[in-house]
Amino acid sequence: MSAPVLLLAGVTRDHVQGGETVHALRGVDLAVHAGELVAVMGPSGSGKSTLLHVAGGLDSPTSGRVLVEDRDLATLSAAQVAAVRRRSVGYVFQDLNLLPSLSALENVSLPLELDGTRGSMARRAAREALDEVGMGALAGRFPDEMSGGQQQRVAIARALVGPRRLLLADEPTGALDSTTGEEVLRILRARCEAGAAGVLVTHEARHAAWADRVVFLRDGVVVDQSGPAAGAETLLAAGGGA
Numbered sequence: 552m553s554a555p556v557l558l559l560a561g562v563t564r565d566h567v568q569g570g571e572t573v574h575a576l577r578g579v580d581l582a583v584h585a586g587e588l589v590a591v592m593g594p595s596g597s598g599k600s601t602l603l604h605v606a607g608g609l610d611s612p613t614s615g616r617v618l619v620e621d622r623d624l625a626t627l628s629a630a631q632v633a634a635v636r637r638r639s640v641g642y643v644f645q646d647l648n649l650l651p652s653l654s655a656l657e658n659v660s661l662p663l664e665l666d667g668t669r670g671s672m673a674r675r676a677a678r679e680a681l682d683e684v685g686m687g688a689l690a691g692r693f694p695d696e697m698s699g700g701q702q703q704r705v706a707i708a709r710a711l712v713g714p715r716r717l718l719l720a721d722e723p724t725g726a727l728d729s730t731t732g733e734e735v736l737r738i739l740r741a742r743c744e745a746g747a748a749g750v751l752v753t754h755e756a757r758h759a760a761w762a763d764r765v766v767f768l769r770d771g772v773v774v775d776q777s778g779p780a781a782g783a784e785t786l787l788a789a790g791g792g793a
């Protein structure tokens with residue numbers, strides 16, 4: 552089997568808060584391969600967001616190794632990690648963070664332009680990403696001219712734009728209605744089937760059902776891993792759910 556797109560090996564992350572140390576991750580091992588969507592579930596405070604931040608180079612582990620496309624982030628300079636984040640990693644957060652003064656097309660092309668891609672090429676890639684999420688016709692709209700669901704799709708297009716191979720989604724369906732939420736998951740799933748590796752943090756078993764595998768965290772430890780829907784339901788029934 553080829554090397555995983557994302558590999559966490561023995562990852563710990565301690566946060567110091569008010570003189571106390573919180574062990575947010577305590578020895579997590581996780582490999583996510585191309586074509587795979589992995590759901591991460593667990594009670595509030597179990598370390599899900601910390602895991603996603605560490606996986607995407609937004610935060611550094613206290614110990615252990617994080618490899619993205621075979622590059623060990625600990626061996627890279629801050630500038631090199633930033634380049635990995637821009638080129639290889641797409642984040643979808645609940646908080647959309649679209650820039651209000653930019654159109655959908657400009658919001659999506661911005662990360663590429665910041666990375667030095669020529670304007671015309673960046674806009675072409677942005678158009679493709681907007682088409683992929685069914686927003687091509689609204690490329691000229693500004694965020695306040697779009698519904699919440701449309702804005703979320705633009706945020707996803709921004710995460711997908713260019714050849715990113717690792718998609719990290721933290722409760723990406725947020726406050727969306729269930730139809731729009733399902734559409735977001737369908738897009739993530741399709742991108743994984745096209746060759747990306749995805750990690751989806753979710754509290755909902757029916758969202759985890761879109762994943763190939765469910766990883767269950769409790770107190771910063773992976774307590775179980777299983778197949779899709781049935782696995783998530785079983786784990787929740789066992790009392791792990793938030």
Ligand SMILES: Nc1ncnc2c1ncn2[C@@H]1O[C@H](COP(=O)(O)OP(=O)(O)OP(=O)(O)O)[C@@H](O)[C@H]1O
Nearest residue numbers: 566567568573575594595596597598599600601602
């Ligand atoms: N920057 C920080 N400083 C101090 N403690 C933190 C920080 N970030 C997270 N923590 C703590 O680490 C633990 C794990 O937090 P994390 O946000 O990763 O959990 P989570 O599973 O994503 O929770 P939720 O489902 O509520 O979003 C919690 O105890 C949290 O309070």
